[in-house]
Amino acid sequence: xxxTAYRKAHFNAAHRLYRPDWSDEKNEKIFGKCNNPHFHGHxxxxxxxxxxxxxxxxxxxxxxxxxxxxxxxxxxxxxxHKNLNExxxxxxxxxxxxxHIAFVIYNKIKAKLDPKxxxxxxxxxxPRNFVLYKGE
Amino acid sequence: xxxTAYRKAHFNAAHRLYRPDWSDEKNEKIFGKCNNPHFHGHxxxxxxxxxxxxxxxxxxxxxxxxxxxxxxxxxxxxxxHKNLNExxxxxxxxxxxxxHIAFVIYNKIKAKLDPKxxxxxxxxxxPRNFVLYKGE
Amino acid sequence: xxxTAYRKAHFNAAHRLYRPDWSDEKNEKIFGKCNNPHFHGHxxxxxxxxxxxxxxxxxxxxxxxxxxxxxxxxxxxxxxHKNLNExxxxxxxxxxxxxHIAFVIYNKIKAKLDPKxxxxxxxxxxPRNFVLYKGE
Amino acid sequence: xxxTAYRKAHFNAAHRLYRPDWSDEKNEKIFGKCNNPHFHGHxxxxxxxxxxxxxxxxxxxxxxxxxxxxxxxxxxxxxxHKNLNExxxxxxxxxxxxxHIAFVIYNKIKAKLDPKxxxxxxxxxxPRNFVLYKGE
Amino acid sequence: xxxTAYRKAHFNAAHRLYRPDWSDEKNEKIFGKCNNPHFHGHxxxxxxxxxxxxxxxxxxxxxxxxxxxxxxxxxxxxxxHKNLNExxxxxxxxxxxxxHIAFVIYNKIKAKLDPKxxxxxxxxxxPRNFVLYKGE
Amino acid sequence: xxxTAYRKAHFNAAHRLYRPDWSDEKNEKIFGKCNNPHFHGHxxxxxxxxxxxxxxxxxxxxxxxxxxxxxxxxxxxxxxHKNLNExxxxxxxxxxxxxHIAFVIYNKIKAKLDPKxxxxxxxxxxPRNFVLYKGE
Numbered sequence: 055x056x057x058t059a060y061r062k063a064h065f066n067a068a069h070r071l072y073r074p075d076w077s078d079e080k081n082e083k084i085f086g087k088c089n090n091p092h093f094h095g096h097x098x099x100x101x102x103x104x105x106x107x108x109x110x111x112x113x114x115x116x117x118x119x120x121x122x123x124x125x126x127x128x129x130x131x132x133x134x135h136k137n138l139n140e141x142x143x144x145x146x147x148x149x150x151x152x153x154h155i156a157f158v159i160y161n162k163i164k165a166k167l168d169p170k171x172x173x174x175x176x177x178x179x180x181p182r183n184f185v186l187y188k189g190e
Numbered sequence: 191x192x193x194t195a196y197r198k199a200h201f202n203a204a205h206r207l208y209r210p211d212w213s214d215e216k217n218e219k220i221f222g223k224c225n226n227p228h229f230h231g232h233x234x235x236x237x238x239x240x241x242x243x244x245x246x247x248x249x250x251x252x253x254x255x256x257x258x259x260x261x262x263x264x265x266x267x268x269x270x271h272k273n274l275n276e277x278x279x280x281x282x283x284x285x286x287x288x289x290h291i292a293f294v295i296y297n298k299i300k301a302k303l304d305p306k307x308x309x310x311x312x313x314x315x316x317p318r319n320f321v322l323y324k325g326e
Numbered sequence: 327x328x329x330t331a332y333r334k335a336h337f338n339a340a341h342r343l344y345r346p347d348w349s350d351e352k353n354e355k356i357f358g359k360c361n362n363p364h365f366h367g368h369x370x371x372x373x374x375x376x377x378x379x380x381x382x383x384x385x386x387x388x389x390x391x392x393x394x395x396x397x398x399x400x401x402x403x404x405x406x407h408k409n410l411n412e413x414x415x416x417x418x419x420x421x422x423x424x425x426h427i428a429f430v431i432y433n434k435i436k437a438k439l440d441p442k443x444x445x446x447x448x449x450x451x452x453p454r455n456f457v458l459y460k461g462e
Numbered sequence: 463x464x465x466t467a468y469r470k471a472h473f474n475a476a477h478r479l480y481r482p483d484w485s486d487e488k489n490e491k492i493f494g495k496c497n498n499p500h501f502h503g504h505x506x507x508x509x510x511x512x513x514x515x516x517x518x519x520x521x522x523x524x525x526x527x528x529x530x531x532x533x534x535x536x537x538x539x540x541x542x543h544k545n546l547n548e549x550x551x552x553x554x555x556x557x558x559x560x561x562h563i564a565f566v567i568y569n570k571i572k573a574k575l576d577p578k579x580x581x582x583x584x585x586x587x588x589p590r591n592f593v594l595y596k597g598e
Numbered sequence: 599x600x601x602t603a604y605r606k607a608h609f610n611a612a613h614r615l616y617r618p619d620w621s622d623e624k625n626e627k628i629f630g631k632c633n634n635p636h637f638h639g640h641x642x643x644x645x646x647x648x649x650x651x652x653x654x655x656x657x658x659x660x661x662x663x664x665x666x667x668x669x670x671x672x673x674x675x676x677x678x679h680k681n682l683n684e685x686x687x688x689x690x691x692x693x694x695x696x697x698h699i700a701f702v703i704y705n706k707i708k709a710k711l712d713p714k715x716x717x718x719x720x721x722x723x724x725p726r727n728f729v730l731y732k733g734e
Numbered sequence: 735x736x737x738t739a740y741r742k743a744h745f746n747a748a749h750r751l752y753r754p755d756w757s758d759e760k761n762e763k764i765f766g767k768c769n770n771p772h773f774h775g776h777x778x779x780x781x782x783x784x785x786x787x788x789x790x791x792x793x794x795x796x797x798x799x800x801x802x803x804x805x806x807x808x809x810x811x812x813x814x815h816k817n818l819n820e821x822x823x824x825x826x827x828x829x830x831x832x833x834h835i836a837f838v839i840y841n842k843i844k845a846k847l848d849p850k851x852x853x854x855x856x857x858x859x860x861p862r863n864f865v866l867y868k869g870e
Contacts (some may be wrong), residue, residue, distance in 0.1 A: 094748050
């Protein structure tokens with residue numbers, strides 16, 4: 055019996071979309087007001103999905119305490135109330151778009167998760183804009 | 191033209207996660223406070239998805255009245271305001287985790303649905319924890 | 327500058343609506359399926375509102391850490407994953423309707439809150455049924 | 463790195479489910495109160511998903527301004543505050559069920575979108591009824 | 599113990615904002631695209647609040663079955679899947695703005711409700727636009 | 735006929751809670767991780783409520799286009815994608831707590847609104863923390 059279990063979580067952060075190797079004009083043209091050098095911010099909401107076989111003994115796909123602990127240590131402690139550009143090493147050379155943040159979250163959780171599970175990360179930058187990354 | 195149509199529904203129930211063949215210590219260790227012998231409960235929300243070909247004559251994938259009636263008779267009448275462990279036959283020998291409840295709902299609806307349709311069941315145990323089962 | 331600050335919180339519990347001094351028929355007539363002797367349950371969502379003057383020095387009405395700690399110790403630890411009828415002393419002689427649960431939550435938080443604040447409790451029994459109690 | 467980016471949007475419209483080549487009795491039997499000749503209406507909510515490779519230079523799957531402009535010109539300007547049956551050419555010969563509206567929206571957006579992207583359209587007719595069309 | 603109990607409900611309808619005693623130009627200027635002569639529509643969501651004293655015997659402010667029945671007969675049966683301008687007598691001479699629809703709903707429910715209760719009607723025309731009427 | 739009409743709106747911003755006249759230790763003690771000198775951010779959601787008499791001629795409390803324009807020019811253009819501490823004059827000497835942001839939004843809208851209306855501002859800093867300010 056194969057199934058996906060989801061857990062919602064969230065963090066708040068500041069960011070800026072900007073490439074130092076581009077002119078100010080190009081940054082402004084591509085990233086618009088997301089390029090604001092003083093930063094802006096979001097409440098990021100996540101739906102972390104883990105897929106695999108249900109354990110017939112417990113009826114659990116995964117003990118959610120394990121998943122919650124991974125999300126807390128890898129994502130919330132690392133990103134919550136942070137400036138992604140200034141304080142999060144993964145974004146020193148990676149522009150913190152929603153796409154890249156989902157990619158970073160995926161990799162950080164995947165590294166701690168039993169490899170028997172597949173993983174997917176849905177990341178809401180706002181209630182109207184979100185991305186889904188499945189490690190493809 | 192292949193498409194999925196979804197219908198939301200919900201029921202409220204009490205449950206307890208517990209294996210009688212385990213010691214109290216093991217039940218407590220694996221199921222934590224969900225093992226409370228006095229039961230606790232949830233508002234379960236469902237998104238029932240039905241996939242198939244749209245009928246070119248009606249523009250419907252499925253007459254939603256048919257789907258609503260199946261959900262009502264098979265799920266709501268069977269589970270709403272019930273104690274899953276004590277009153278629902280499917281859980282006499284199956285621990286009522288969200289995973290197993292989704293499995294039971296899937297099977298109950300599938301048995302009444304025209305076999306030409308594929309089915310998926312998303313079950314929210316809380317707004318933050320949910321599972322998706324597609325019969326795989 | 328007077329203002330209300332709100333904090334959402336939630337707990338899951340089982341309950342039953344029942345008066346031992348009534349006949350089964352009367353319990354059934356008044357409380358319907360909420361009278362199920364095997365219990366059923368809900369995800370209760372709360373919006374706890376605290377009103378008063380904003381502190382000009384901090385810009386805070388109340389330090390939300392204080393409010394979160396009170397909600398955790400008085401409400402979540404006391405009610406989460408519990409059977410309200412069987413395990414919560416306040417409901418030994420009080421029917422755990424949404425109205426009474428809001429009343430109990432109000433009194434438990436009010437007793438710990440600085441008396442300079444007014445308090446209101448909005449309690450969702452389901453996303454469709456909820457009550458608001460302001461201590462009147 | 464392959465990913466899906468989603469954008470929510472919405473429009474309000476009137477419609478009626480009806481086939482002129484059917485008798486009134488058959489229209490009533492199949493479409494029920496959705497067949498009301500005076501029309502009724504909905505707030506339609508959409509989640510438009512675009513899948514493809516993330517651009518390593520910008521960190522964007524797609525510039526959301528491009529997607530928003532397509533949604534505005536193709537969907538919102540065409541459908542918002544309209545009577546789908548009377549004023550939208552695509553529904554002159556197509557019954558405006560949720561299934562068909564999703565199909566029309568899919569085709570209108572797909573025609574304007576860079577063909578390197580895959581597209582999916584989730585359309586909520588009400589918060590409880592929705593469809594997902596992926597062009598299959 | 600005074601408290602407010604709320605019940606959510608909903609209906610779908612078509613409408614048009616228009617005054618026959620105004621010129622087309624004035625209707626267009628004041629009501630914009632809401633003036634479309636072919637109608638448009640909404641999913642209207644309501645929160646019906648009833649205030650009063652909790653019955654100490656039942657722990658209920660009001661038996662929600664009574665409130666649900668009133669909402670069904672007075673609001674849902676009267677307005678759901680209807681064209682408000684064409685089919686609902688109250689709007690023959692009253693423009694069906696959200697303000698007026700809330701007023702009509704208030705009066706229809708109030709007429710059937712025990713006069714010991716106060717009533718309030720929150721009506722969402724869209725998730726972003728809503729009104730609150732308390733009979734003042 | 736007196737009524738309140740609400741309009742939802744939103745903006746994204748970065749901020750930091752900090753008093754320069756306090757030691758780092760005191761800022762840390764009072765504001766915790768909200769004191770991060772690199773800033774963090776939120777998606778702020780607003781419900782702007784306007785109360786008054788309904789115009790019997792139009793059935794409108796207020797033309798929502800007027801209210802939307804005021805919200806856009808006074809709040810969204812001023813605060814969206816901004817660093818509140820660094821770029822918004824009102825917060826040069828006012829700590830940008832949710833309480834103070836609601837106060838600023840209230841004053842900016844009130845100054846542009848016909849004085850016959852009462853105003854209220856509900857501001858969500860996160861979906862779980864919000865404040866309500868009515869100008870008292």
